[in-house]
Amino acid sequence: MNFENWSCPLPLLDYPTIVLGHGGGGKLSAELIEHLFLPAFGNPALLNLGDSSVLTVPAGRLAFSTDSFVVRPLFFPGGSIGELAVNGTVNDLAMSGAQPLYLSAGFILEEGFAVSSLGEIVTRMARAAYKAGVQIVTGDTKVVERGHGDGCYINTSGIGVIPDGLQIGPGLARPGDVILVSGTIGDHGMAIMSVREGLEFDTVIESDCAPLSELVADLLPLGGIHALRDPTRGGVASSLNEIAASSGVGMIIEDVRVPVEPEVQAACNLLGLDPLFVPNEGKLLAIVAPEKADAILDRMRAHPVAGRACVIGRVTDKHPGLLVSKTRIGATRVVPMQLGEQLPRIC
Amino acid sequence: MKYLTEYGDGEIAQKLAHEIRQITTRPWALMEVCGGQTHSIIRNGIDQLLPPEIELIHGPGCPVCVTPLGLIDQALEIAAQPGVIFCSFGDMLRVPGSTKDLFRVKSEGADVRVVYSPLDAVNIARQSPERQVVFFGIGFETTAPANAMAVKMARQQGLKNFSMLVSHVLVPPAIEAIMTSPGNRVQAFLAAGHVCSVMGYWQYPPLAARHGVPIVITGFEPLDVMDGIRRAVAQLESGRNEVENAYERAVNFDGNGTAQQILNEVFEVTDRAWRGIGVIPKSGWSLQPAYREFDAAYRFSVTDIQTCESTLCHSGEVLQGRLKPNQCPAFGKECTPRKPLGATMVSSEGACAAYYNYGRFLNISAAN
Numbered sequence: 001m002n003f004e005n006w007s008c009p010l011p012l013l014d015y016p017t018i019v020l021g022h023g024g025g026g027k028l029s030a031e032l033i034e035h036l037f038l039p040a041f042g043n044p045a046l047l048n049l050g051d052s053s054v055l056t057v058p059a060g061r062l063a064f065s066t067d068s069f070v071v072r073p074l075f076f077p078g079g080s081i082g083e084l085a086v087n088g089t090v091n092d093l094a095m096s097g098a099q100p101l102y103l104s105a106g107f108i109l110e111e112g113f114a115v116s117s118l119g120e121i122v123t124r125m126a127r128a129a130y131k132a133g134v135q136i137v138t139g140d141t142k143v144v145e146r147g148h149g150d151g152c153y154i155n156t157s158g159i160g161v162i163p164d165g166l167q168i169g170p171g172l173a174r175p176g177d178v179i180l181v182s183g184t185i186g187d188h189g190m191a192i193m194s195v196r197e198g199l200e201f202d203t204v205i206e207s208d209c210a211p212l213s214e215l216v217a218d219l220l221p222l223g224g225i226h227a228l229r230d231p232t233r234g235g236v237a238s239s240l241n242e243i244a245a246s247s248g249v250g251m252i253i254e255d256v257r258v259p260v261e262p263e264v265q266a267a268c269n270l271l272g273l274d275p276l277f278v279p280n281e282g283k284l285l286a287i288v289a290p291e292k293a294d295a296i297l298d299r300m301r302a303h304p305v306a307g308r309a310c311v312i313g314r315v316t317d318k319h320p321g322l323l324v325s326k327t328r329i330g331a332t333r334v335v336p337m338q339l340g341e342q343l344p345r346i347c
Numbered sequence: 348m349k350y351l352t353e354y355g356d357g358e359i360a361q362k363l364a365h366e367i368r369q370i371t372t373r374p375w376a377l378m379e380v381c382g383g384q385t386h387s388i389i390r391n392g393i394d395q396l397l398p399p400e401i402e403l404i405h406g407p408g409c410p411v412c413v414t415p416l417g418l419i420d421q422a423l424e425i426a427a428q429p430g431v432i433f434c435s436f437g438d439m440l441r442v443p444g445s446t447k448d449l450f451r452v453k454s455e456g457a458d459v460r461v462v463y464s465p466l467d468a469v470n471i472a473r474q475s476p477e478r479q480v481v482f483f484g485i486g487f488e489t490t491a492p493a494n495a496m497a498v499k500m501a502r503q504q505g506l507k508n509f510s511m512l513v514s515h516v517l518v519p520p521a522i523e524a525i526m527t528s529p530g531n532r533v534q535a536f537l538a539a540g541h542v543c544s545v546m547g548y549w550q551y552p553p554l555a556a557r558h559g560v561p562i563v564i565t566g567f568e569p570l571d572v573m574d575g576i577r578r579a580v581a582q583l584e585s586g587r588n589e590v591e592n593a594y595e596r597a598v599n600f601d602g603n604g605t606a607q608q609i610l611n612e613v614f615e616v617t618d619r620a621w622r623g624i625g626v627i628p629k630s631g632w633s634l635q636p637a638y639r640e641f642d643a644a645y646r647f648s649v650t651d652i653q654t655c656e657s658t659l660c661h662s663g664e665v666l667q668g669r670l671k672p673n674q675c676p677a678f679g680k681e682c683t684p685r686k687p688l689g690a691t692m693v694s695s696e697g698a699c700a701a702y703y704n705y706g707r708f709l710n711i712s713a714a715n
Contacts, residue, residue, distance in 0.1 A: 256357070271463075272695060322706065329360035329569045331392020334706025 018113040023143030036119060037139060040126040045102070045137040053137040055102055058161050063098035065089055066157035072345045074121065074151055077191045078206030082124030084281060084347055085154040087211045090132045091230040094213040095284065097168045097220060098160030100132065105139040105156050110149035121152060132211035134158065160213075163220065172226040173247035175317035178293040180286040182215065182306035183208070185236050186264040188347075189278035193271065201270075205263050210282030210305045219299055224292025229285045232347060236312075237276040237335045239285055240323045253313030253335075254326040276325075277338050279347060287315060354568030355391070363573040364396035367580055374400045375583050376532045377576060378525070378668055380518060381487075381539030382409030382696025383567050389701040391569045393576075401580065404532065404668030405701075407521055407621065408539050410486040411438045411694035412666060415620040416656055418514045419444040421649040425481055425512065426457045428647065432475060434468035435483040437461040442690045465497035465511070472501065472509035481643045484511040489541045491515050491632060492606035495613035498634065498641050510643040513633055516619055518542050519550045520630035525667060526558040533668060535579040537565040537572070540594040545610075547602025551590040559588045566594040613638055622690060623656075623663030662689035665698055672702040679703060 021028035038046065045053040069085045086103065093100040105125065109118065129136050191207040194200065212230060219225060227247070231239040236258070244251045260268075260275045268275050282305055288296050293311065300309035323335045379385055385405045388394055394403055407413050423444045426433035433449070440449040440459065453459040458478075462468050465482050472480035484494040494511065501509040518539055525533055538551065543564045555562045561582035565575030575593045582589060592598055612635070619631025634642045643649075659677045664670040672678055672691070682688040684700055691697035701707075 324706075327391045327569075328355040328357055329391050329393065329396065329573075330357050331395040333390060333392050336704055336706055 016115055018109045018111060018115060018118065018143055020111055020143050020145070023109065023141050029141065032141060036122055040122045041105075041129070041136040041139070043135045043137060045135065046139075053102075055137060057101065057159070060164055061162040063093045063096045063160045063162055064157070065092040066155065067092060068153065068155040069347060070150070070153050070345055071192065071347050072150060073192075073195055074117065076195050076207060078187075079209035079281070080121060080124050081152060081154055082121040083128045083209045085156045086125050086128035086132060086134070086136075087209055087281060088232070088347060089156040089158040090134055091212045091281075091284070093158050093160035094211075094216040095228040095230055096160075096162060097166045097216065097225075097228070098162045099217060100134045100158055100160040100213050102137045103129065103134050103156050103158040105136050105154060107139070107141045108149055108153040108155075109141060109143050110151050111143055111146040113151050118152065121154075128211065132213055134213075166220065168225050168228055170227050170229065170243045170246040173243050173249050173287040173315050174226060174289075175249055175315050176290055177226055177287045177315040178290050178311055179240070179251065179253060179313040179315065180288060180293065180297060180300065180309060181236065181259065181312050182212075182284045182286070182300055183282075183308040184259045184261050184264065185231070185280055185283060186260055186268060186275035186278035188281040189235070189273075190264045190267045194267065201267065203263055203267060205261065205267065208280055208282035212282065212284050212305065215284070215300065215303045215305055218303055219286070219296055222292060222295050222299060224289035224296065225286055226289065227287040230280070231283060231285055232279050232281060234338055235275070235277040235279055236285065237274070237323060238337055241335070241337045243285075243287060244323055245321050247315075248320050250316040250319040250321070251313060251323045252316055252326065253323070255328050257310060257312045259308055259310055276335060281347065290314075354566070354570040356570065359570055360396065360573060363570065363577055367401065367573070367577050368398045370577075370581055370584055371398045371400050372584060374402065375534055375580060376402045376404055376668075377535045377537060377579050378404040378406045378533040379537040379565070379572070379575075380406040380408040380522065381542070381567075382412065382694065382698070383541070384537060384539070384565065384572055385409070385698050386696050386701050387567050387569060387572055389705045389707065393569055393572055396573070397576065401576065403576075405665070405672075405698040406525070406536075406668060407624065407666040408487065408518065408542075409691065409694050409696040409698070410490070410516065411442055412662065412690040412697045413516055413621040413624065414439075414442070414485050414514050414690065415622045416445060417620070418512065419448075421644060422483055422512055423447060423449065423452050424649050425643055425647045426452045426459050427455070428479075430478055432458045432460060432471055432478050432480045433483070434460050434462045434465075434471065434480060436463075436485070438694045438696075439483055439485065441687070442693045443687055465494045466500065469497050469500050469504070469506065469509055472506050473504060476508060478508060479646075480509050481647075482509070482511045484513045484515065487516055487518055487539065487542050488546045488610075489539075489544075491610055491614065492545060492603070495609045498613050498638055499609060501641060502638070510641050510646045511634070512643040513614075514619070515614065515632035516621065517616075517630050517632065518546075519554060520627050521621070522554055522562075524624070524627045524630070526554075526560060528667060530669065533560070535561040535583055536563070537575040537579060538562050540564055540566040540571070540598055543592075543594070543598040543602065545603050545606050547600050548590055548592060548598065549600055549602075555588050555590050561588050562590045564590070564592045564594050564598050566597065621666070623660070623666050625663075657688040660689035662691040662699065665691055672699040673707055675699070
């Protein structure tokens, strides 16, 4: 099936909105599966319609991850909850070096939610899964009474296979390592903020929502990757703090090297936010051996999702557990973990 | 980022730092009045570039920090009333009142909303005529014009369900209070640039003359702050006490006449309690009698509230520059952004929060 030009058939117009029966396990549920989920996600494992999917996986270690998506609004510049739900879990798997294989998709829908919106979301999920090379092989739908949800929540879980002998993880950063980022930061968070109710501002900022599994698969053969992280909630600052804490090392980055789109920086200035803390949905941080840094950077830049990859800092044995930034004027500051969310419900 | 990144240029910053080192011959204590300046100093590490003789004392110019406890308690009581939509800038939600904060009240069922402009609150009031909409109007002269405009628009639109809990504070009386307080150490002020963009700086020459203190109107980007420091030190070293405008791209002597006109129409000067400092005469604005019907404190009869401050919190001394945040015994121990004892640990412009968030209690000299 060619998903590039595929669109949802949506023969569900008897019910233009979700009713409680769509989650009841009866005829309405079956119709939703038959007319919406199966055509969109269609694959042999799903078509069995058993209580669980039976999968064949290669021998070796599995990566397993889960994430729930409650972003508001559901559709935003550059994506929707659908792409987020697929790419979020795909990227979490990729960050342990795994090749993502299978996803589950659980929907919690609010009574009254437009079926056409659900169709659009499911279509986008199917397209995102196709692009990321994963199959959605099991799912579930529940419907809650009007006023008890916010349209549509999605949970996805996924499994992937980790190549033999590969050792990467947040505890493996070493002093001397180089810190790479795969492109501009803060795009996703500010794209959402630009359409947030009560805060709409005119901008060209689009979410960077994208799968990173192919990029990771390109990089792994080069060797020298010690840790990977996709800086989603909490942004680059939180991810680097976590790696610093797990590895017992310090991190030094330079403010001037961190790539930020001018529009994103301007929006951050306006709202009093620091791009280092703003979420991303299609970027990764790589902590790599210094002798491999150039090769990894070149390979990154050759990939469409990482064209603006660059070095932003290095790992040190000084100030273990702390992320320190060299400021624009040549002084230093500690960049701490955020207490809470700078921005709520961003993914 | 045209017109902003230029003011963070590293080379020029080093030149300015060099110049400041050159002209400094003895110790001087400068106060940056505005919390935005404090934030810029700590975030960019400006103080690290200064010679050891120059001490920066962080002033009381964070509106969230100086909003008195009693007013927070009034806000909490109003927000908890059925049918009320309570609108506030986000920073105020975590400021602790006597027993809880607005986040707690929200989680208990109150309709508390973060807005980015008081005019948003007016719109909400128009769209929800059956609800009482209250805006928490805090801030210095900078935010006051928009708040005055909101009240005026509510009247023009005949809105009976909009009101404002007003706690505006004014910079010049605070400078006066600091200069006349016993034990004052401040020898020069970096005045708050954005306050002056509204009010001008015609109020400052008498202050500078009366107290023999240089006042330099200063902006917020790293080079703005450093230029303000350079000019203040130059004055101190040469024994001058003038008012100088180092933020000419935003500030002129008279200020914004239109804004001042609407401020005078809607607000009147009043005595105001500053959290951690006490009452400063004629240091705030409240609504003119003609606009009293929009005063939430009267509409909801919450004017009589007893409060108790934490005895561990030394934010008053911090706000007056007598204590560095990290010299407070509770700093980073009983008092953290997660469990703040005082507002200075809450607001992004608060001196304690700035110190905590940028790790000023940690030894990172090894990184340099």
